[in-house]
Amino acid sequence: MVRWICASTYVHLAYSPFSSNRPLLDSELWVLSLYLSDGVVEDVGSTRLYFVNASLQRLTYSSSVGVSLPCPAGGTPTAILRWYLATGDDIYDVPHIRHVHANGTLQLYPFSPSAFNSYIHDNDYFCTAENQAGKIRSPNIRVKAVFREPYTVRVADQRSMRGNVAVFKCLIPTAVQEYVSVVSWERDTVSIVPGNRFFLTSFGALYISDVQKEDALSTYRCITKHKYSGETRQSNGARLSVMDPTESSPSILDSFQAGEVPAGQSVELPCMAAGYPSPTVRWLKDGRPLPSDARWTRRLTGLTISDLRQEDSGSYACEVTNSFGSKEVSGALYVIDPLRVTLSPKSLKTGISSTLFFTCAVEGSPEYTVAWYRNTEPIVPDQHISIQGSHNDTLQITAAQKSHSGAYQCFASRKGHTAQDFSIILLEDGTPRIVSSFSERVVAPGEPFSLMCASKGAPPPSITWTLDDEPVVRDSAYKTSQYTLSDGLTVSHVNVSSPAIRDGGVYRCAARNSAGSAEYQARINVRGSPRIREMRDITAVAGRNTFITCRVIGYPYYSIKWFKDGMLLPDNHRQVVYENGTLRLSDVQKGMDEGTYLCSVLIQPQTSIDQTVHVTVKVPPLIQPFDIPSTSVGKLMYIACVVSSGDMPIRITWHKDGQLIVPGSASGVGIETKEFMSSLQISKVTLKHNGNYTCIASNAAATVSWERQLVVTVPPRFVVQPNNQDGIYGKAGVLNCSVEGYPPPKVMWKHAKGIGNPQQYHPVPLTGRIQIMFNGSLLIRHVLEDDRGYYLCQASNGVGSDISKSMVLTVKIPAMITSHPNTTMAIKGQMKELNCTARGEQPIIIRWERGDTVIDAERNPRYSITINKKGDEVISTLKLKPAERGDSVFFSCHAINSYGEGRGLIQLTVQEPPDPPELEVREVKDRSMNLRWIQRFDGNSIITSYDIEYKNKSDTWDHKYTTRNISPTNNQANIVELHPACVYSIRMYSFNKIGRSQPSKELTISTEEAQPDGPPMEVILQPMTSQSIRVTWRAPRKELQNGLIRGYQIGYRENGPGSNGQYSIVEMKATGDSEVYTLDNLKKFAQYGVVVQAFNRAGTGPSSTEINATTLEDVPSQPPQNVRAISVTSDEAVITWAEPPRLTLHGVLKGYRVVFWSLFPDGEWGEMQNITTTREQVELRGLEKFTNYSVQVLAYTQAGDGVRSNVLYIQTREDLPGPPAGIKAVPSSPNSVVVSWLPPLKPNGVIRKYTIYCSSPGSGQPAPSEYEANPEMLFYRITHLTRGKQYLIWASAVTTAGRGNISEKVTVEPAGKAPAKILSFGGTVTTPWVKEVRLPCSSVGEPTPTIKWTKDSEDSTIPVTVDGQRQILSNGTLVLRSVKAEDSGYYTCTATNTLGFDTIIVNLLVQVPPDQPRLTVSTTSTSSITLAWIPGDNGGSSIRGFVLQYSVDNTEEWRDVFISSSERSFRLDNLRCGTWYKVKLAAKNSVGSGRISEIIEAKTHGREPVFNKEQPLLTHINSTHAGLNLQGWTSGGCPITALLLDFRPKGTWAWQSLKANATAQLFLSELREATWYELKMKACNSAGCGNQSSQFATTDYDGSESLPQTLLFRANYSHQREGDKEGDQKRERRRMCVLFCVLSSKNNRSMDTPVKGPPQGPRLHIDIPRVQLLIEDKEGEDKAVAPVTDTEFSQSVNPQSFCTGVSLHHPALIQNTGPLIDMSDIRPGTNPVSRKCVKSAHSSRNRYSSQWTLSRPGQSQSTASARTLTSDWRTMGSHGITATESDSYSASLSQDTDKGRNSMVSTESASSTYEELARAYEHAKLEEHLQHAKFTITECFISDSSSDQMTTGTNDPADSMTSLSTPSETGLCRFTASPPKPQDYDRGRPTNVAVPIPHREFCNLPLYMKTDPFFRKQAELTLTMPCSNPAATASTSKNSSSALGRLQKQGVGAYSKSYTLV
Secondary structure, three states, rough: OOOOOOOOOOOOEEEOOOOOOOOOOHHOOOOOOOOOOOEEOOOOOOEEEEEOOOOEEEEEEEOOOOOOEOOOEEEEOOOOEEEEEEEOOOOEEOOOOOOOOOOOOOOOOOOOOOHHHHHHEEEEEEEEEEEEOOEEEEEOOOEEEEEOOOOOOEOOOOOOEEOOOOEEEEOHHHOOOOOEEEEEEEEEEOOOOOOOEEOOOOOOEEEEEEOOOHHHHHHEEEEEEEEEOOOOEEOEEEEEEEOOOOOEEEEEEEEEOEEEEEEOOOOOOOOEEEEEEEOEEEEEEEOOOOOOOOEEEEEEEHHHHOOOHHHHHEEEEEEEOOEEEEEEEEEEEEEEEEEEEHHHOOOOEEOOOOOOEEEEEEOOOOOOOOEEEOOOOOOOOOOEEEEEEEOOOOOOOOOOOOOOOOOEEEEEEOOEEEEEEEEEEEEEHHHOOOOOOOOOEEOOOOOOOEEEEEOOOOOOOOEEEEEEEEEOOOOOOEEEEEEEEEOOOEEEEEEOOOOHHOEEEEEEEEEEEEEEEEEEEEEEEEEEEEEEEEOEEEEOOOOOOOOEOOOOEEEEOEEEEEEEEEOOOOOOOOEEEEOOOOOHHHOOOOHHOEEEEEEEEEEEOOOEEEEEEEEEEEEEEEEEOOOOEEOOOOOOEEEEEEEEEEOOOOEEEEOOOOOOOEEOOOOOEEEEEEEEEEEEEOOOOOHHHHHEEEEEEEEOOOOOOOOEEOEEEEEEEEEEEOOOOOEEEOOOOOEEEEEEOOOOOEEEEEEOOOOOOOOOEEEEEOOOOEEOOOOOOEEEOOOOOOOOOOEEEEEEEEEOOOOOEEEEEEEOOOOOEEEOOOOEEEEEEOOOOEEEEEEOOOOEEEEEOOEEEEOOOOOOOEEEEEEEEEOOOOEEEEEEEEHHHHHHHHHEEEEEOOOEEEEEEEEEEEEEOOOEEEEEEEEOEEEEEEEEOOOOOOOOEEEEEEEEEEEEEEHHHHHOOOEEEOOOHHHHHEEOOOOOEEEEEEEEEEEEEEEEEOOOOOOOOOOOOOOOOOOEOOOOOOOOEEEEEEEEEEEEOHOOOOOOEEEEEEEEEEOOOOOOOOOOOEEOOOOOOEEEEEOOOOOOOOEEEEEEEEEEEOOEEEOOOOOOEEEOOOOOOOEEEEEEEEEOOOEEEEEEEEEOOOOOOOOOOOEEEEEEEOOOOOOOOOOOOOEEOOEEEEEEEEOOOOEEEEEEEEEEEEEEEEOOOOOOEEEEEOOOOOOOEEEEEEEEEEEEEEEEEEEOOOOOOOEEEEEEEEEOOOOOOOEEEEEEEOOOOOEEEEOOOOOOOOOEEEEEEEEEEEEEEOOOOEEOOOOOOOOEEEEOOEEEEEOOOOOOOEEOOOOOOOOOOOOEEEEEEEEEEEEEEOOOOEEEEOOOOEEEEOOOHHHHHHEEEEEEEOOOOEEEEEEEEOOOOOOOOOEEEEEOOOOOOEEEEEEOOOOOOOOOEEEEEEEEEEOOOOOEEEEEOOOEEEEEOOOOOOOOEEEEEEEEEEEOEEOOOOEEEOOOOOEEEEEOOOOOOEEEEOOOEEEEEHHHHEEEOOOEEEEEEEEOOOOOOOOOOEEEOOOOOOEEOOOOOOOEEEEEEEEEEEOEEEEEEEEEEEEOOOOOOOOOEEEEEEEEOOOOOOOOOHHHHHHHOOOOOOOEEEEEEOOOOOOOOOOOOOOHHHHHHEEOOOOOEEEEEOOOOOOEEEEOOOHHHHOOOHHHHHOOOOOOOOOOHHOOOOOOOOOOOOOOOHHHHHHHHOOOOOOOOEEOOEEEEEEEOOOOOOOOOEEEEEEEHOHHHHHHHOOOOOOOOEEEEOOOOOOOOOOEEOOOOOOOOOHHHHHOOOEEEEEEEHHHOOOEEEEEEEEOOOOOEOOOOOOOOOOOOHHHHOOOEEEEEEEEEEEEEEEEHHHOOOOOOOOOOOOOOOOOOOHHHHHHOOOOOOOOOOOOOOOOOOOOOOOOOOHHHHHHHHHHHHHOOOEOOOOOOO
């Protein structure tokens, strides 16, 4: 709870001597500040206002129901809720019409149409909520009553051409269009289900596509429903005229218009046109084609846009076009965002005089208006309030007053939609008050002090400081700060860092804002010699208090005393002297207090100092009080203002109502002023002189004022007198009465009932219905009969006598219906009477209407009307003779007189027996059927029951079975205990209270077969692998099969702990009496229970008894747990672990294996070792000392090793180091030598220092001299030696374990001149590539040696040249930057001077990333692929691991698998069944990742589903249903994931689609009787999709076959081959191939680019630099694939059927010596069999062979001239394989050297440049051979497989390369080869490369031969060949030459072209 504290008086705290507030220390001077301009935001506490439902802005309700509308606003504490009309008028209660409840709910009662009042029932309302926080109002709410009125809907007849579109629209009257919508359409009383050819639009139209003749036989009706009354209407039946198509331009049948739609909704833009040919539709937006967006859907009905956005606004156009013309429909769509308003700040509590800013942020549509309200009243700008901004969205209040408090609302409106937000503002007295301050203190000079003063006020005050009344200026001595906290507290500090005596005194803080000020002061004493600052004279105001401060500084002092005229003060009660020396003078008097005052400070017992100050007293003016008597118009007025005291001069002025009075004729006022008085004179008083008059007197001391009111009185008089008048019942009336006077007269109305003489007047009760208007008139909002009588208007204002005037109000009653039945019933065929009673002013006329038609009883003998009068009521009776079904409509009686009209609405319902139900069969089973029916017309009486009768079709209805009294709430029933495969007739009746219907139309149905009753027999399980079990069984007994067994379901579940006990089900088709199935992907070493069930087309039979089996063991899938390693000694460690989780062992644990290897400081790995044990601990002995080791532990079972644990690192302990690896000692001067050495090969720890020993043999010293060197220094200079004397030098290393062995001893003799010697050592240096390497070569000698570096070549040494990569430093060090592999080698450093030379040799080894591995496929299964590889060269660094990447073949989404360096195989699990995968592998060493291996492709087992042709496709057919056997599909080894069906009546174009479960039976329902249907089925799994199609015909309605011939089912299998002669010839021709020689470029990585076009035959191509042989086979729809293996190629494929050619192989490809050809799904390790390609698409798989043999035609493969291309092809050079111009060769597979691999390599990982290939495989001559070998195609004949013609074409030189098309032909090419010429080696890249260009689109080449940068036209022409006529036919049964001869004779032309590949 928040307490409000308002300071109403000014509290002065400045001189309180008792303040003890603690000062704020420097360490506390941190506060987070929040600044708010002139206002502080605070919580307004528990008092608040809110909206419950501010979005409610429209309410429509039914007049027969009424409505209750709660006030959408509220508050806490409870707010007062009031309702108003939008005009601002209060809401009043109207009995039985309108009432406002105490809780604020507005209730509108049900009413008759005659009582409709637009002022009440169709108006804008708003509600307000008011409490202490303020008052808010809701947006206007449109309340509209909809009363029951008759209406009819109709549908117009339409015309359409056959095959075109027809559009029916439901025409709804405009008066009810807003409330009535179309809910459905009927065709011949049957509801139309959207789909097929019938479409219902969102706006209620019916579209019929592909109009047929039979559509003209039906009638079409729309069904509508009233939104508020719930009434439904059925239109008339419309007909469709169908005409034969005639050529015509498009005509628009349905279109759209401009409109606004809210954002986020959906909109449908209809566009339908007719014409012949059928027009095409094109949509445009803003003149451009529609952009691609999933939210935009083009349908037959038009364009649908979902989830509308602002950017969807625009102009839309629909263009319809055919060959005879076009039409366009256009319209603008405006997407409107709803308005959202945010007003900030939300709540604000601040002080009076603040400046307030309100910001109204509006989101949504840009076009809106803003209105501001305060406490529900519109805000009018004035001197304090201004409204700013382009949309008036900013409100500013300056110098806010208390009256500005309240609730502020911002309303944004746009076209009837309004949004608002509000803010609560509370303004309070914000006079500052000091809430925290400082106290008096004593400080020493130089002792820093801080003073704090905190004040609170509104707006936040500003604080200033003074010292002894002088402002404190911020400088080096004073540091001031000020900040405002979030609660409005202003805090200010003064910090004095080094105070002096002058900084002592009285410090005062003053807080000021626009509301006032407050002060506080206290003395700060700085120790030092006291003195008094100069004191200024003071001016005091008489009557007020004055303070005088003695400005003493310094401390200590004894006392401060004040004297006046020699007298010690105080000497009276008005004088007070505070302890701090301040003198207060209260109620200052001029004579007594004016004078000189002396301040005396006692600083020593006998010593004082003093200073004087003079006080001058000023006396303010004093005005004698006066009053102003009341007066009347026309009198004189004199007002005197006299100043009785005050210092002169005195100025006197007059103000009226706060404005200065200017005397003169305009004001009618005169002013006469003297020295101390002023008079105001009015010669003639008028009403304008009313007001407040103020006399203001001012002098030098103060300004004072006196204010009084002048009241000018005027007696009341009538401006408009009341007159007698008439009022109409139920309408509003105003009784005029207007008066004037001053004070404004008070008007009171009185009422006397009756029309005669008034007896007694009573005051009129003022309610919401009756109010007195501002001018005095009486407003009666709703005139009632009780309002008639006399009214008296009386006015008074206390001046003179009251006035009054009476008048008579007469109430006229309009005609109204007082009694009529709302609804009534009639029986068909009987007479019915309708009564209607009316009252009102006579005469009254009553008229009857039926619907919208006036009833004329004289012309229609079925009606008669009678009139009777009873008192003031008129009763009219309408008789119907007799009642008919069409009379179930609205009848209305209308009463009319001179004052109005009333209407009574009567709904007549004519009842009769119901129509028979429409019966249909929903489902038929073997022993039961499910029936469903629709009850159309119920006879206007509730259905009470149904009866169903059925019999055998051959029996009469006398032998029927009956099911009676079926509940009317049911619309379906099951008939049970039927016999399978039996024909029944069925009919049905419905009942209501009137009677029984006629029987329905008979249905004829047949029951189905039954499911098997017996289980499969002799089920046997046999484990095959760790994840598979083979299941065998025999079929159920014949007598229990109940039909043909179609297949089996195998259920299996794990029976181990933790399993859920649920069976997993797989299916397979039946193949015979004995079956076998292998269960894959099972858990390893787990027990499974298996059951088998048989199924036929009726369903699944019982399952067999569960049999258990356990899968075989496998390797553990998780490593041992909690692996730990402890170093025991310098060469021993202990490894411990825990057993892996039992569930991950997958077998019986046999033991553990510990794998470990050392990690050397240079990053290299040592040899990998392993130890096997059965314990969970092992001791590793004989380890290298002080060496890092990596350790892994794995568990193994009978199946092999499991997963290794994470690498664990351990370091052995330190030990004594080994001897230094080398030592040198050379003389450097006559008495010194330099010793250098190498670190120990085995340091066995961290080298702490080196010890160098020096001894002189024969010197007699028993111990050598010892010298110590830092471990970083590998040389030492020994001085003070004797020249010419020999010394022995040796060294040793020291670790923490002690001193190690000594090095070898060397002898040295100091000398004055010494030959050159090298201190550095040679040896091997290893470094990663692209690093900087320094090879040191430090030398000594006298004279100074010169350094030379050389590098060994093959037979010579080459000096090292200095360039950007190589540099020799002054100390002899050779620096090599960014080293590469070629930088490896032996480097020699030679130091030379005149006395000798010395050399060292350094072997530099540059480590590079490892070479690519050789990757192959080992085995595959349905969900896994096992890979094996052989690592390549490790690049000089041990391999750390492998990265395996794989992806689905047709994607580039690669997944990574990281594999240990010791692995040479890996199995990829959880793969998709029957799917091709791409795999690649890269090795990784300490340098980085190496080259990626060749990408290989492998396919998991499985194929797409196939329908068993032995299975029947249809199981059952009747007149409206067809049963489909979905279990005829075989899965192909991969589970079926989707099954799609499309069917349609034969001859129509629209397909109906269904999705189904492949394990279930499906019924196609709602079929047409006696109609042929086309059926297409597609089953899909992860391997692909299989297709099945058929045709069938439904029976006649009575079950008979309507077709004269026997019904045939034809299945067209997509994979079946045609056996005609023409097809055989076509396939034979497709077996021809074409050899293409293609150059691979660095921008064309893959030659396997998928291409489109007709199917192709086998083809071969050469790919350089990735040279390989490609075989492809595409046999069109046949997809047959020739079986090919390396050993069987010669036998299975005739070499002569392939084109002649040469094939070269890249060495990297030759290394993969396995058979690289795979023409289909060939499993590894088996010979492929002749089978059909299961791929349904026109793509093929490209596979490559590793070795091919070249031979001349006619020669056997074993002849000497045959050449085999192997990895040695690089050595051929110019004397390798050559061919003359006449040579031609055929290609065939060689015998492979490795049958165990099936490696399938694609070109994706081929090198992008020749240079990359050369670096990757280090083939020095590869680039030259690839660049300079020349291959030429000299002949090429192309066969067009699409037209079965062998053609050649001429090539026009003007043809451009852009005319090349994709490879779509087979053909024959002649290929010749020539050796490279010597001059070609210096030529660089080729410039003349020819490209075949097609002629007349008959001679095409593959897509990859189109790349212009790599193929260019060559001018030379070498051979001319004839080209065929496209219409000619070439038979492949004859040889090629005869075919070519025939083509040449046709004389179509020839082409000649030479293609050179360089």
